[in-house]
Amino acid sequence: MKKLSRSRRSFLFSAGAAALWIPRSVKGYSTTEMHSFDRDGQVEDTITKWDLDTPALCVDLDALERNLKTLQQTVSGNGIASRPHAKTHKCPAIARLQLETGSVGICVAKVSEAEAMFEHGIEEILLTTTNVTPLKISRAMRLRKWCAGFIQATDSLNNAHSLSEAARAVGITADIVVDVDPGGHRTGISPGQPALELAQEIDRLPGLHLRGILCYDGGSQHVKGFEKRKTQTLSRLAPAGETIDLFKRSGLNTEIFSGGGTGTYNIDHETPFFTDVQVGSYLFMDAQYMSIGGATNDEIYSDFEPSLMILTTVVNDQYKGQVTTDAGAKACTINQPWPIVKGETGMSYRSGSDEFGTLQYDNPSRTYKVGDKLELIVSHCDPVVNLYDQMYAIRRDQVEAIWRIEARGMST
């Protein structure tokens, strides 16, 4: 093996260790330094978000806590529960907060997310995606062996048979929900007779235990205008409601009817037999959701507050009418609409190039110079979170905790 030169060895040592070579008098703590302040997830030293090196992902704790409370109060007032989707935050610390504030469990999209959540102490997990390969099926069933609160979705007879065999091979009976298609034809089995026949087969198979259905109407979540959204989703969920009624009349277990999301969280309870809403984005909000309008505000969806921000630094201010920042596609994604500069008007942001963002002045409430930091409300929260290893939990500008995004990049 090639030997490292002395200078390269000392560089790697100083960069990887406590980053001793960065003078403390310069504010702008690196990720490595921030982790050295971390005591079991809490940061006791006085560090403000403005001291963080950028781009950095920050979550405002007051806003996050208000979002958790609004959700729980609304769903419990409507007689249903919440089973939030952890594909949004991928962070066990947040999953714990959701469970502590009343959620009955969490959802995940991938087996690897489920494994990461379980490894970090989360035990009530619904995997909303049907696994089709033998590898994923056996991983899910092995997880179920250790995690009694694990529930798996399925949408075909063949898949149910494979699940039953894999469950028997590890000596368990796996909990299963039937994924019913709301009409988008993305995943799920057709409602009515096909779903009933699948449920009856699950009920007969030795390795499976039927728990109910899952029906996620993704196509309605971002419909603009509350009344339009409501009419659409209620009509699309109605066949699933009739299906679970069929299950009931056939003597099958109907304890779970899970579905919905942030756009329909205050509508879903109107579908008969609906039990729990799988909200994801409500925690953080984003530019996509803010534009759909709500029951009380036609223009802006203000039921939940934006709590997730990308902190970015201006790196060039030499050109008229714009500045360049260090948050481009690798920090923000290129989802549309573009991120929004928090608290400012008359300027628009583009994260179209890999490493840089452009802030264009139209009629700006202020201007920025090199070294200034600004906060961006994210375009679409899920893919943004997946770009970062940790998020900084901020209360009134102070860094209160560092939350590891343990399931970041877990896409298998």
Ligand SMILES: Cc1ncc(COP(=O)(O)O)c(C=O)c1O
């Ligand atoms: C199956 C499923 N349930 C729930 C959600 C949560 O949606 P939202 O972030 O809109 O609340 C998603 C998001 O894509 C999903 O795929």
